[in-house]
Amino acid sequence: MTARPSGNLPVELTSFVGRRDDLTRARTLLGTARLLTLTGVGGVGKTRLALAVAASMRREFPDGVWTVELADLRQTGLLTQTLCGLFGVTSESSDAFGTLAEHLRTKKLLLVLDNCEHLIDACAEVVGRLLSVAPAVKILATSRQVLGVEGEQLFPVSPLTLGSPGGLGEAMQLFEERASAAQPDFRVTEDNRAAVEEICRRLEGLPLAIELAAANIRVFGPAEIAARLGDSAMMMSSERNRSARHRTLESVVDWSYQLCSPRERQVWEQLSVFAGGFTAETADGVCLPSETGAGVLRELIGLLDKSMIVRVDEDHELQGRYRLLEPMRQYALAKLESSSDATAVRMTPSRPFPTPGPDLGHRLLQSGRRRVVPAHPHRTREHPGGPGVQPRDWRRGRGGRDGAHPSPVLVAVGNPAGRIRVGEPRRRPACRADGRSGECAGHRQCPRLPRR
Structure with missing residues (x-):
């Protein structure tokens, strides 16, 4: 035996x-x-x-x-x-x-x-x-x-998969199992599938975050949980035997933050302005230099080794691309907005804005500029309603001048008061094309701008 x-x-x-x-x-x-x-x-x-x-x-x-x-x-x-x-x-x-x-x-x-x-x-x-x-x-x-x-x-170790042909992805399976532990008759159905999928997507497939969200099924339905993910109270565990650093999503991220050197923390905070990923080149162009004037390559390697940033595998890209998972980005963005670096990062020049043309979208993707404010006809030089996307369309939410070359950071943190949390829609800026403050008829009627 x-x-x-x-x-x-x-x-x-x-x-x-x-x-x-x-x-x-x-x-x-x-x-x-x-x-x-x-x-x-x-x-x-x-x-x-x-x-x-x-x-x-x-x-x-x-x-x-x-x-x-x-x-x-x-x-x-x-x-x-x-x-x-x-x-x-x-x-x-x-x-x-x-x-x-x-x-x-x-x-x-x-x-x-x-x-x-x-x-x-x-x-x-x-x-x-x-x-x-x-x-x-x-x-x-x-x-x-x-x-x-x-x-x-x-x-x-990657996050759980979000989708599965003909069934539930791993992330949705986890949500269903943990939610059924709190409410035995809970199941993912056609009626709530979209809400559960949205929860898992916005939480980036992170098992801990999904478990914390699923525990709220005792109080809220999936659609309500999805709508309240920006509330930190929704991401807290009531399990008394769970370790302190795993009881809230913020404590998990804070543990990682404490492991970084002061310079790595600074770079991590400044990288939070990239909502759609970045390359080493764009990071070097936006992040503030160190006291010695050196770039951020060493810090990028350190953050990658510490799993603070992840590499995005895209075979068609000539340059390696990286990103922060959304919970990590939101944590760092809050840190940045409360620091003295916010204004300086906001004004950091990056590479010149590409020349407008029919292939502008493709060149923006290749250059690493992935977050484009939707063009509004009142913001083009062919006012009112010209076809081209002009440099002033690359805005930070408010303000900006024709001919300026703002960096991607201006779109993300130019308006700290209107910071975008996980899953929240972007607020529309006021149109000043006609010299007046407030929204014009074009804003209310234009289908190219997100609705409130």
Whole structure:
């Protein structure tokens, strides 16, 4: 009779939804690599995926699958002692790591290190030394930042899929399951499908955010939840056994913010003005330079390593494109608006505005300028109703001058009082083409402007 694998793998209290392909890929990678690091933004589901992978492979490790939660560990010097306690090894000697290494030298086990990001240097050192002295030990780590250890295999964890041909996408499945835990008869139907889909889309498929939103089904219907997503009170957990940093969406993002250097925080805030993504070139043109006058390439790499920004895979793009997930962008935008940099960023010149022409839309996409204020005939030089999109159509919501070359940032933060929250429609600016304030007949009748 086969001995039952040992370890301390916890029993999950809720179902594991979706990610079948991720589960298969992670298992395959861990079959050949000795260190697999699941990376991704906070709340994307790294821990749940790691535990699912570990549970599916536990019979391959006769000495067990062991997991240690590091989120509450604040002192880097206690990491080795924590691992010694996990395996029942005394840590009172002067060489605690040597004692630990001797214990693990002949073991064939899987060690799951959860939430390494705030102890990144200590984790990298201990992991590197363990792998060199214990050849049959494998390590599965979760971290918002790569460990940077030789032999490390990275696995970026993406948000849940939003759509599925002929059925519910992973994100909508998760919403249905978590909502039914609060209201047993809840199901996604034809009547509420559009609202649930909108919730999942606006929350970018982030599992934690979807779970927090779904819990509100006790009080509101899906359409009401979708309409209230901008209210922070809607994104709070009432589960008493949930960790403090996962009880609100803001606390998750704030944890990531604290992991960044002051300069990385500044660049992250300034990147929040890009609602539709950016390239390294456009980021360098809009973000304020450092005290040394250097660009932002180093900070972009750092933010990418920390999962603050994600790369957008578009095969037709000659340049790499990046973006902030919307909850991360809204958090950073609020920080920017309360900082002294807001006005300076607003006035930062970028590349000259492209020459108007029939292919302007295509060239805007290629240049990284993806957020265009809808053209209004009263804002063209062929007033009232000329066909061309003129430079003054690239506006910050109010103000602007003909012939100016504003950057994309002007569209996003030129009017802080009218900041666009997740899912909120953009406010129409007042038209001053006829020399008067307030809305003109053209504003009320023009189909090219968004309605209130």
